Amino acid sequence: MEVIQLIIGGLANGCIxxxxxxxxxxxxxxxxxVNFAQGDMMMLGAFIALGLGNADELGLPFWLAVPLAIxxxxxxGWGVERVVVRKLFGQPQFALVILTIALGFVFRFVAGSIWGxxxxxLETPFAGRNLGGGGLVISxxxxxxxxxxxxxxxxxxxxxxxxxxxxxxxxxxxxxxxAYIVGVPVMRIxxxxxxxxxxxxxxxxxxxxxxxxxxxxxxLLGIKAFAAAVIGGLGSxxxxxxxxxxxxxxxxxxxRYIPGELSKMSPYIIMLVVLVTRPGGLFAQMHAKKV
Amino acid sequence: xxxxxxxxxxxxxGAIKALRGVSIDVAQGEIVTILGANGAGKTTLMxxxxxxxxxxxxxxxxxxxxxxxxxxxxxxxxxxxxxxxGREVFPYLTIEENLRLGAFTRRDxxxxxxxxVYDYFPILKERRKQAAGYLSGGQQQMLAIGRGLMARPKxxxxxxxSLGLSPILTQEIFGIISRLNAEQNVTMLLVExxxxxxxxxxxxxxxxxxxxxxxxxxxxxxxASDDIQEFYLGRSDAGERGQKRWKRRKTWR
Numbered sequence: 001m002e003v004i005q006l007i008i009g010g011l012a013n014g015c016i017x018x019x020x021x022x023x024x025x026x027x028x029x030x031x032x033x034v035n036f037a038q039g040d041m042m043m044l045g046a047f048i049a050l051g052l053g054n055a056d057e058l059g060l061p062f063w064l065a066v067p068l069a070i071x072x073x074x075x076x077g078w079g080v081e082r083v084v085v086r087k088l089f090g091q092p093q094f095a096l097v098i099l100t101i102a103l104g105f106v107f108r109f110v111a112g113s114i115w116g117x118x119x120x121x122l123e124t125p126f127a128g129r130n131l132g133g134g135g136l137v138i139s140x141x142x143x144x145x146x147x148x149x150x151x152x153x154x155x156x157x158x159x160x161x162x163x164x165x166x167x168x169x170x171x172x173x174x175x176x177x178x179a180y181i182v183g184v185p186v187m188r189i190x191x192x193x194x195x196x197x198x199x200x201x202x203x204x205x206x207x208x209x210x211x212x213x214x215x216x217x218x219x220l221l222g223i224k225a226f227a228a229a230v231i232g233g234l235g236s237x238x239x240x241x242x243x244x245x246x247x248x249x250x251x252x253x254x255x256r257y258i259p260g261e262l263s264k265m266s267p268y269i270i271m272l273v274v275l276v277t278r279p280g281g282l283f284a285q286m287h288a289k290k291v
Numbered sequence: 292x293x294x295x296x297x298x299x300x301x302x303x304x305g306a307i308k309a310l311r312g313v314s315i316d317v318a319q320g321e322i323v324t325i326l327g328a329n330g331a332g333k334t335t336l337m338x339x340x341x342x343x344x345x346x347x348x349x350x351x352x353x354x355x356x357x358x359x360x361x362x363x364x365x366x367x368x369x370x371x372x373x374x375x376x377g378r379e380v381f382p383y384l385t386i387e388e389n390l391r392l393g394a395f396t397r398r399d400x401x402x403x404x405x406x407x408v409y410d411y412f413p414i415l416k417e418r419r420k421q422a423a424g425y426l427s428g429g430q431q432q433m434l435a436i437g438r439g440l441m442a443r444p445k446x447x448x449x450x451x452x453s454l455g456l457s458p459i460l461t462q463e464i465f466g467i468i469s470r471l472n473a474e475q476n477v478t479m480l481l482v483e484x485x486x487x488x489x490x491x492x493x494x495x496x497x498x499x500x501x502x503x504x505x506x507x508x509x510x511x512x513x514x515a516s517d518d519i520q521e522f523y524l525g526r527s528d529a530g531e532r533g534q535k536r537w538k539r540r541k542t543w544r
Contacts, residue, residue, distance in 0.1 A: 164395065171381045171392050178379040180343060182438065183367030183396035 001135050006252040012142035012211065014248015015149035019204035020225035021232065021240035022156065023197040028234055029173035030193040031085060033096030037104035038201060039222015045073045045202025046209040046218070047111045050122045062125055070202045077198025081191040104219060112216040119213035126210050141210040152203055153241055156196075160237070169193060227271040233281025242282065246270065292319040293354075294446050294478050295340070295371075300349035300359075302332075302339045309335040311502035312349070317446060317480055317495075322472050324481045324493035324510070326523055332502040333482040334376055337450045340480075341373040342366040353446065368396045370445035376454060376482075378431040380438070382424030386415050389423050389434055393441030401441055407475070408437035411467055429460040436464075440471070448480045453488065461485065465492050486523035490514050498523075 020042050027035040035041075051057045053065030060068070080103065088095045121127075129140040160166040172179040172186045179186050208218065228247045232239025247267045254263035274282060295317040302310040309332045317323045327333045338344045340351055342363040351359040358369050372393070381389050390408060394401035409416035412433045418426065423434055432452055439447050449468065453461040465488050471477045483489035490496060490510045498506040498519070506513065513519050520526040 164391075167384070167388060167392060168395060170384060174381045174383055175379055177343070178375065178381060179392075180363040181341065181367075181373050181375055181379065182392050183364040183442070184392070185362070185364045 002256075003253070005136055006256060007249055008136070008138055008142060010249035010252045011245060012145040012248070013251065014228075014245035015145045015241075016204050016208050016244070017221070017225045017228045017247050018241040018244025019149055019152065019200055019207070020222055021229035021244045022153070022237055023201050023204075024226055024229040025232070025234060025237055025240045026193050026197050026200070028229075030169065030190045031081075031096060033093045034100070034226070034234075035194075035197065036097060036100040036222070036226075037080075037107060037219075038100075038197065039225060040104040040107040040219035041073065041077065041198050041201035042205040042208065042222065043214065043216060043219035044076070044107045044111055044205070045069055045198070046122065046205030046214050047115050047216075048072055049202065049206050050120060050209065050214070051115065054120075054123050062123070066202075066206055069206070070199045073198040073202040074195040075198075077201075078191050078195035080198075081194035085194065086187060086190070104222075108216045108219060115216070117216055119215045121213050122206070122209035124210045139211070141207075144210060145207040148203065148207060149241070152200065153237075156200070156237065165189070165192070224267050227267045230271050231274045231282060233283040236281070236283035239281060239283030293317070294319050295480065296350075296352045296355075297336075297340065298350045298352075300336070300339060300351065301347045302335055302344055303347050304335070309502055310339065310346075313499070313502070313504055315497055315504065315507070317478060319478055320472070320476050321495055322468070322479045322481055322493040324483060324489040324496045325499050326483070326486050326489060326496060326513075326519075327499035329484075331499045333499055334450055335502075336499070337373060337376075337448050337480075337482060340366075340448065341371060343373075364396060367442055367444075370442075372439035372442040372444035372447050374435045374439040374447065374449045374452065376450040378428070378435045378454075380423040380426070380431050380434050383422055385420050386423055386426070386434060387419040390415070390437055390441050393438035394443075396442060401443075404441050404443055408440055411440075411471065412437055428455050429457075429464070432456065432460075432464055433467075436467070436471075440475075440477070444477070446478050446480060448482075450482045451484060452481075453483060453485050461488060468492060486519070490519075490524075 020038055023038045023041070024034060049066050049069035052060045052068055053062050084099060085096065088099060126140040126144055131138045131140060131143065160170055168179065168184040169189050169192070172184055172189050176186055208214065224247055225244065228243035229240045231246060232243030247270065250266050250270060254266040258266070293316055297313060297315045300310050300313045301308065313336055315323070325333050325336065335344065339346050342361050342365065345360045349359065350357060353369050353371060356369070358366050381392065390405060391401065394404065414430055415434060415437055423431065426434060436452070452464050452468065456464065468479065469492055472479055481489060481493055490513060493510050496507065496510050496513045497504050506516070
């Protein structure tokens with residue numbers, strides 16, 4: 001029973017890692033670089049939702065505050081691509097890495113200077129409510145996290161696989177020159193991808209905030225999510241989600257059954273094992289790009 | 292009627308002038324070929340027309356409307372489809388998805404054109420659910436041509452369609468190119484290293500050397516020219532002329 005309990009909590013956690021990892025993968029595929037500010041975008045999204053929704057802030061209803069926060073963060077992601085990332089077009093990948101690390105700091109200071117550095121709690125309809133049965137206690141927040149992640153993943157999959165724009169985004173990530181040739185406005189597609197990454201990060205942030213207090217440093221969770229994305233293959237959306245779930249589930253189990261310091265390292269140990277045994281990640285695309 | 296008219300086009304790669312004032316015309320319903328050695332600027336010319344590179348000077352007009360220096364998606368919308376050198380398919384997407392992307396700039400339903408492409412390339416229909424990366428080189432070339440057709444272009448530009456293909460496949464591809472031109476009335480600009488087949492397929496031709504057009508005319512006239520015979524068709528019975536080849540300058544220099 002205890003194990004099942006741990007696994008459920010771990011899955012909910014893993015969903016959040018998975019969503020942040022999805023953001024890593026989307027941007028990696030469109031801009032060919034890692035957005036190290038992804039975790040901080042999650043943090044900023046959570047704070048914006050808090051600023052809009054909490055009674056002592058703007059006090060909007062929760063169901064209005066969250067979509068609004070998602071829309072704002074879509075705009076932030078879009079704007080970051082439009083104003084800064086696009087300027088780096090043609091520069092080495094490393095430029096984007098440094099840029100996004102710096103952006104992460106900026107987001108952290110912005111959140112810190114507006115909302116302070118002490119932990120705050122997002123007021124949600126799910127706080128403290130549990131579902132019980134058969135000796136298990138499942139918090140409503142965990143359940144919401146799992147359901148929302150599944151739905152969002154399905155929506156994203158439908159978007160990329162079934163819509164014309166989604167297909168164009170895939171095309172642009174597979175062969176940028178060919179995408180230009182068939183008339184895909186690649187730059188605009190990249191902005192859209194960054195916007196989507198911001199929106200997904202906000203969903204992750206709100207889910208995180210329903211399960212505990214937030215402060216400007218929660219974005220460091222992005223490091224674990226990055227490990228999740230690497231485990232999944234850093235190019236595969238389902239891989240990112242599954243990588244997140246693996247880390248999410250292993251963490252509490254390791255925390256329970258393995259001595260302290262070692263258990264904290266468990267996500268990275270998994271990442272190393274995956275990288276050594278399957279360098280392309282668990283869900284690497286089938287074959288290398290042909291020229 | 293003139294579809295495409297290029298005048299005094301100059302394009303740079305960094306500091307290197309790749310096109311030094313190129314002027315060509317493509318008439319409605321024609322296949323126009325551009326011959327030239329490696330590095331003559333053929334691909335640069337294609338890329339500049341397609342909007343992938345910006346010209347420094349000169350004009351490019353499609354049906355008398357300027358398209359020089361515009362973004363590639365605008366050029367595609369204006370009616371020019373490029374079938375690039377080296378095919379450049381989307382390797383992880385299925386063949387049908389690749390073809391549908393060819394119609395990305397169109398608002399109407401491309402079902403009719405999809406049927407047309409499958410009609411010309413039955414192998415693509417057979418394998419339409421497979422990832423394009425698994426196709427052979429010849430099939431990828433067919434896919435690239437099919438993708439170009441999906442835009443229903445007013446001008447289709449083919450860059451080196453025989454690249455890396457066996458002689459038999461090359462024949463097959465050029466047979467289809469001729470048929471598309473004759474049956475569907477597709478106007479084409481064709482860049483090709485294989486001068487034999489290019490001159491047999493096209494109606495008009497230009498010779499591009501070192502970024503300049505040095506000769507132009509109907510393909511019959513080009514085929515009859517001594518210089519073309521010697522330098523592009525590799526005539527072996529050059530006799531006396533051939534012996535002194537190292538001394539001789541081409542007539543256009």
